[in-house]
Every structure is written in C-alpha cells, then in structure tokens.
Amino acid sequence: MDATHWQDVSDPDLLAAVAASDAAAFERLYQLYEKRVYQYVCTLIYDPTLAEEVVVDAMTAVWRGAGSFSRSSRVSTWIFGIARHKAFDALRRTGRHHNDVALDEALEMPHAQESPAESVNRKQVTSLTQQALKTLSREHQEVLRLVFYEELSYEEIAELLSIPTNTVKTRVYYAKQRLKHQLKQFGQGERV
Amino acid sequence: MVEPDTLDQPIHPEGALLPWYLNGTLREDERRQVDQHLSSCAACRAELDELAQLNVQLHEVYAAQSEPSSRLQRAVLGQVALEASTKGAKSASGPQRLKGLDEWFRSLFAPRWAPALVVTLLVAQLGxxxxxxTRPTLLDQVTTRGLGAPTVRLRVVFxxxxxxxxxxxxxxxxxGRIVDGPTSDGAYIMEFPAGDQAAAQKKVDVLRSQRESVRTVEPVTQ
Structure with missing residues (x-):
C-alpha cells in the first residue's frame, strides 16, 4: 500500500495509521506537512541547513510518537508543537539563540533600497513585505505566520506557545503594528 | 520577549479578535459579537481592511518562501523506513518470544510429562x-545377644x-551372659556364642574345668 492510498484520508486518521506503523500513511502525512513544517521552522531558525535537520528530527519524532496524539488538538498544532520544541533544542545546542533580531533592534534596521511605493509592482510589494517581516522579532514572525498562514485559532496558538490567550492577542496586535511600521519605513506604508 | 497582557492604547475587545475573525476560527458567538461591533465601529472596520490587505501580502510572502531540498524528504523517509523495518522485526520477535514462553509453561502440564513424573516420584519414594x-538407628545399637550369631544355652550350677x-x-x-535363673535348685541358664557343635562343646569343657566355681554344666535342650 503506497502513499496514494491515503490521498483522501483526514489528518487524524492518517496519524492513527502512522501510530500503527504504516509507513505509507506517514509518507502521505509527510507530503502534506513537509513544506509547512520546514517554513515554520525557518521562522524560528534562520539557517536552512539547520532547519532541515530540525525537520528530520521533528518528523521522525512524529513517526515515533504518533500513538501519543490525543485528538484533543489539531494534527497541525501537534506537529508544529513538536517542530517548535526541536527548533529550540537546536538553537540551544548550536548557541544561535541570541543571533535573532531583537524587537527593539528591529526598528533600527537600515531602510531598504527599493523604489517608492508608487512604482513597485506586485512582486516588489511581496519583496518589501518579506524584508519587513525579516526585521521583526522571531516571536512576532511566528505569531503572524500562525494566524495568517496556518490559520490557527488564538486558543491553539496559546497552547502551542504555552502562553495565555490574552498574550496571544496582544502579541499578534503588536506584531501587526511593527510590520506596518516597517512597511512605512520601506516606503510602502500607504498600501497597508 | 514579554508581551503585555493588555494593549497600550484603547482597542475594542472585538478589535483584538479581528485576526481570527479574518482567518475564520472564532466561535460562532464571538463572530456574531464582532459582526455586531463592526456595524457600528468605523475604526475597527478600517483595522479589518488593513488586516485583510496584510493577509494577502503575507500569503504571497509565505507562498514564495524557499522550499526544502529533496535531500530532506529522502532523509526523513529513509529514517522512517529503517525504523519501520526494525519495528516490524521487533514486533515479529515479540510475539515469538511470548509464544515460546507460553509453550514452555504449558509443557509443564503436558500429559507426556505426567507418567515420567509419577515414575520418578515413585522411584524416589522407594529409594x-x-x-x-537400612540406615542404622539407635535401637540397632542396643545388642541383644540372643539374636544374630548362633549360641548355645547351658544350664549351670555354681x-x-x-x-x-x-x-x-x-x-x-x-x-556369655546369664539369661535366666536362678531356678529352685539354684541353676542359671547361660548363653554363649558358638558357631557349631564343637564350639558349644568347648564352652562346656571350659566351664566344667572351673571346678572351684562350677558344680555342674548341662546343655539346655530347645
């Protein structure tokens, strides 16, 4: 039985099959989550090679620990939780914890060299947003991604980050404010 | 980084929920509450517009992010395949061991053992x-000279x-030893070891030769 057999199976059922040591089910689950987990880890770790090592660790941990999934949360939240844990382990191990862009320092980043907002095209807007994002702290980048791309609820984010729901709301609010501020600095403020 | 639990400027509670209003994960009651608020709050409607535009831009950024290398998939699936084969081998050997233990335990009660066990126990008991x-006892150490070796009984008058x-x-x-007497005429019945008739006669002769002590000696007829 190959991964295509599991094409239309829900994430919880896939994980149940993985718990029963079904390697094909795992392959399907991996296909669904590889990019999302890798990019989420890249939000936390700026080194692509180290990020890939973390994904290997995280996904093999998913394989080994699938039986411990309780279905009380979404599969995505559970997998991201494992990936986050592994990412912080890697940061501690490699001593890169302090290389992040701090929140206060982010405001002091040099301005981008791109053209004014009136002349940028769609691609450039994306590029500016990407650069503005990079100036944010890891925590702000993380919550923005979890809300707008992974579409997690504030309760799920609170559980994943082990912080109160009110802190989630304020963190997202300030992250959005910082991003808006950076986009203005880069000359694209009037678009947001 | 420590985030404050409250916002530093007056923000409507419903405004703090707008990111999740946008991503569609609010509970129904929360969504209705935000809907109701938006109908009467221009600031929050503007905030929602901003978030919607930001949402589009962020999606484009995330979609354009670099993808993992092909090595990553090979590494993960290779590792899992290896562990799956090991796990399979272990799970196969697990029941095998349990089966072996079960068979051993059952064999203890198997009928083919029963006759052998009974015979062994009987032999051991007989032995x-x-x-x-045959083990010497304390009673055996008390000698009764009338038993065992052949003896001759003599009637002796001193x-x-x-x-x-x-x-x-x-x-x-x-x-010898005195086994009975004295009788009414003063005789004692004495018993001496004597393997044969000659030995018995020799005892009689010795006694008769002791005239200072022995008056008469006569064999006792059984």
Whole structure:
C-alpha cells in the first residue's frame, strides 16, 4: 500500500495509521506537512541547513510518537508543537539563540533600497513585505505566520506557545503594528 | 520577549479578535459579537481592511518562501523506513518470544510429562524408604545377644562357695551372659556364642574345668 492510498484520508486518521506503523500513511502525512513544517521552522531558525535537520528530527519524532496524539488538538498544532520544541533544542545546542533580531533592534534596521511605493509592482510589494517581516522579532514572525498562514485559532496558538490567550492577542496586535511600521519605513506604508 | 497582557492604547475587545475573525476560527458567538461591533465601529472596520490587505501580502510572502531540498524528504523517509523495518522485526520477535514462553509453561502440564513424573516420584519414594530401612538407628545399637550369631544355652550350677567376682569373671571370659535363673535348685541358664557343635562343646569343657566355681554344666535342650 503506497502513499496514494491515503490521498483522501483526514489528518487524524492518517496519524492513527502512522501510530500503527504504516509507513505509507506517514509518507502521505509527510507530503502534506513537509513544506509547512520546514517554513515554520525557518521562522524560528534562520539557517536552512539547520532547519532541515530540525525537520528530520521533528518528523521522525512524529513517526515515533504518533500513538501519543490525543485528538484533543489539531494534527497541525501537534506537529508544529513538536517542530517548535526541536527548533529550540537546536538553537540551544548550536548557541544561535541570541543571533535573532531583537524587537527593539528591529526598528533600527537600515531602510531598504527599493523604489517608492508608487512604482513597485506586485512582486516588489511581496519583496518589501518579506524584508519587513525579516526585521521583526522571531516571536512576532511566528505569531503572524500562525494566524495568517496556518490559520490557527488564538486558543491553539496559546497552547502551542504555552502562553495565555490574552498574550496571544496582544502579541499578534503588536506584531501587526511593527510590520506596518516597517512597511512605512520601506516606503510602502500607504498600501497597508 | 514579554508581551503585555493588555494593549497600550484603547482597542475594542472585538478589535483584538479581528485576526481570527479574518482567518475564520472564532466561535460562532464571538463572530456574531464582532459582526455586531463592526456595524457600528468605523475604526475597527478600517483595522479589518488593513488586516485583510496584510493577509494577502503575507500569503504571497509565505507562498514564495524557499522550499526544502529533496535531500530532506529522502532523509526523513529513509529514517522512517529503517525504523519501520526494525519495528516490524521487533514486533515479529515479540510475539515469538511470548509464544515460546507460553509453550514452555504449558509443557509443564503436558500429559507426556505426567507418567515420567509419577515414575520418578515413585522411584524416589522407594529409594527413600529403602535408605531409611537400612540406615542404622539407635535401637540397632542396643545388642541383644540372643539374636544374630548362633549360641548355645547351658544350664549351670555354681559352687556354694563361688564368689560373685569369680562367676562374673568366668561369664565375661567366655563372652556369655546369664539369661535366666536362678531356678529352685539354684541353676542359671547361660548363653554363649558358638558357631557349631564343637564350639558349644568347648564352652562346656571350659566351664566344667572351673571346678572351684562350677558344680555342674548341662546343655539346655530347645
């Protein structure tokens, strides 16, 4: 039985099959989550090679620990939780914890060299947003991604980050404010 | 980084929920509450517009992010395949071991063992019985000279003048003993070891030769 057999199976059922040591089910689950987990880890770790090592660790941990999934949360939240844990382990191990862009320092980043907002095209807007994002702290980048791309609820984010729901709301609010501020600095403020 | 639990400027509670209003994860009651608020709050409507535009831009950024290398998939699936094969081998050997243990336990009660076990126990019991019978006991150490080796019984009448010491010395010298008497005519029945008739006669002769102590000696007919 190959991964295509599991094409239309829900994430919880896939994980149940993985718990029963079904390697094909795992392959399907991996296909669904590889990019999302890798990019989420890249939000936390700026080194692509180290990020890939973390994904290997995280996904093999998913394989080994699938039986411990309780279905009380979404599969995505559970997998991201494992990936986050592994990412912080890697940061501690490699001593890169302090290389992040701090929140206060982010405001002091040099301005981008791109053209004014009136002349940028769609691609450039994306590029500016990407650069503005990079100036944010890891925590702000993380919550923005979890809300707008992974579409997690504030309760799920609170559980994943082990912080109160009110802190989630304020963190997202300030992250959005910082991003808006950076986009203005880069000359694209009037678009947001 | 420590985030404050409250916002530093007046923000409507519903405004703080707008990111999740946008991503569609609010509970129904929360969504209705935000809807109601938006209908009457221009600031929050503007905030929602901003978030919607930001949402589009962020999606484009995330979609354009670099993808993992092909090595990553090979590494993960290779690792899992390896562990799956090991796990399979282990799970196969697990029941095998359990089955073996079960068979061993059952074999203890298998009928083919029963006859052998009974025979073994019987032999052991018989051996124990024989051993206990042949083992010398304290009772065996008390000798009864009338038993065992052949003896001759003699009816002996001692001289009136024979002292006890003379009689004892004579009896001990011949390794005999007084088994009965004295009778009404003063005779004692004495028993001496004698393997055959000649030995018995020799005992009689010795006794008769002791005239100072022995008056008469006669064999006792059984």
């Amino acid at each position: 124990l019985l024989l051993w206990s019978m 001289q009136e003048t024979a002292s006890e010491r003379q009689i004892r010395s004579l009896v001990q010298g011949l390794r």
